[in-house]
Amino acid sequence: MPQKIILPVLDGLSAAIFIIDGNRKITFVNKTARRNFDPDLVGLDFVQVIRNPDCLKAIEKIIKGRKSSQLEIGIQGTILTTYRVNISRLGAKSKPQDLENWRAIISLEDISPIREALTMRTDFVANVSHELRSPLTAISGFIETLKGTAKNDHEAREKFLGIMEEQSQRMVRLIDDLLSLSKVQASEHLLPKNSVDLVAIIKQTIATLSPLAAAEDVKINLEIADNIEAMVKGERDQLLQVFLNLMENAIKYGGDGNQVDVVLSAKAKAPGIAGPAFVVEIIDQGIGIPREHLPRLTERFYRVDTGRSRQKGGTGLGLAIVKHIVARHRGRLQIKNNDDRGASFSVFLPQ
Ligand SMILES: Nc1ncnc2c1ncn2[C@@H]1O[C@H](COP(=O)(O)OP(=O)(O)OP(=O)(O)O)[C@@H](O)[C@H]1O
Ligand SMILES: [Mg+2]
Structure with missing residues (x-):
């Protein structure tokens, strides 16, 4: 293929491409390599640019006659970047006396986002397993006790059954929250179409939480600026879930002050x-x-x-669910620690 076609093709690739001679001297780089590493790379020893012993070893093997090699390397800059490196000999096998005309092509593809996603998935599975395991361990322990030492102890049996019930409810809550999170994530790219009334949703949330608020001795104070009508494009059940999570947190963790304020207002401009x-x-x-x-x-x-x-029965997924629902509504969630006292969570939704 003529160079006229090949060069723009190489420049269009998202991977950084280097062509080197048999002395590891760089003879060509594409646009990505110039942008990600240095604009003036031609003429340099490849090892000066990518200082990685495994990469150097692989290149030496190719120079000695191997056809191609693939490896993964990490390069530490301000952040660690992971690259998949492909090295291939171009053309015939090298002759030691002809190193200047010998060529190999090296591509470096940034796979950090893939690595990051894999790490996140591993962490997530580890977290879920741990969260499910603790209540399960408690339940198995009590089953053993009930079959053994506490077999005929009526009082202990009642107490242990109570704890087992609580722990199994915790597992159900966790699974419900996980399902809800994955459902929200799956729908995140779909903009809600229905018009919903924010005031009605907020009032319903307060009504649903009034038994919890009464139990915790917390007063919920609703303020609607100028009695505005607040219709937004949204999914009612998801927005209910947002305000239920946030108000429940405010009651559970912020209830010490005995008051939670819920304020609805309209803004001409909002962040993001x-x-x-x-x-x-x-x-x-x-x-x-x-x-x-x-x-x-x-x-x-x-x-x-x-x-x-945990003591308050939380799964630690509430705010993650809130964040994804708000994102689906193209809104913003802002969390502030109030200097005088308490915290405030603001949900911005486009009008
Ligand atoms: N209003 C608040 N005041 C103080 N801390 C809070 C408040 N809201 C949330 N938090 C902290 O943030 C953490 C995460 O909240 P999140 O709602 O995601 O989980 P959770 O309440 O523990 O469990 P879940 O909501 O799934 O039942 C809480 O465990 C708590 O430590
Ligand atoms: Mg919560």
């Missing part, structure tokens, strides 16, 4: 949203969230205080 938006703020007066935890709070299974969350 093109046009005007509605914002629902859920403000509590509890212990708040230490600043260092804020960036990771919406990750699956992330908790500030694992013991406290």
Whole structure:
């Protein structure tokens, strides 16, 4: 194929391409290589650019006669980048005296996003297994006790059955939340079509949570700016889930202040949203969230205080579900630690 065609093709590839001679001197690079490594690479020893002993060994083998080689390397810059490296001899087998005219092509493909996704999946499976295992261990332990030492102890039996019931409910909650999360993630690219009334959704959330609020002695205070009408494009059940999660958290973790404020208002501009938006703020007066935890709070299974969350029956998936639902609605979730007291969660939704 004439060079006129090949060069633009190589420039169009997302992988970085290097052509080297038998002295490892770079004779050609494509656009990606120039952009990702250096604009002036031709003439340099390849090893000066990619300082990796495995890569060097593989090149030496190709120079000695091997046809091709594939390996994965990590290059530490400001962040660690993982590359899949392909090295292939071009043309006939090298003759040692002809190193200057000998050529090999090396491609470096950035596979960091794939690696990252795999790590996330492994972590997720490990987390889910751990979360399911703890209640299961407790249940198995009590079954053993009930079959053995506590066989005829009526009082112990009642107590243990109560704990077993609680633990199995925890497992059911976890599985429900996992299913709900995967459903939300699957629908994330589909924009909701229906018009829904935010005021009605918020009022229904408050009504649903009123028994919990009463049990925790928390007053929920609803404020709607200028009695606005707040119709948004949304899926009712999912938005209900957002406000249920946030208000439940405010009652569970922020209930110490005995008051949770829910404020609905309209904004001409909102962070990350093109046009005007509605914002629902859920403000509590509890212990708040230490600043260092804020960036990771919406990750699956992330908790500030694992013991406290478990004791309150939490699975650590609530805010991850909220984040994905809000994203599906092309909205924004903002979490703030209030300096005086408590935390506030703001949901911005396009009008
Ligand atoms: N209003 C709040 N005040 C203080 N901490 C909070 C508040 N909301 C959430 N958190 C912290 O964030 C963590 C994650 O919340 P999230 O809703 O994702 O999980 P959870 O409440 O533990 O479980 P779930 O919501 O699945 O039942 C909580 O465990 C808690 O530590
Ligand atoms: Mg929660």
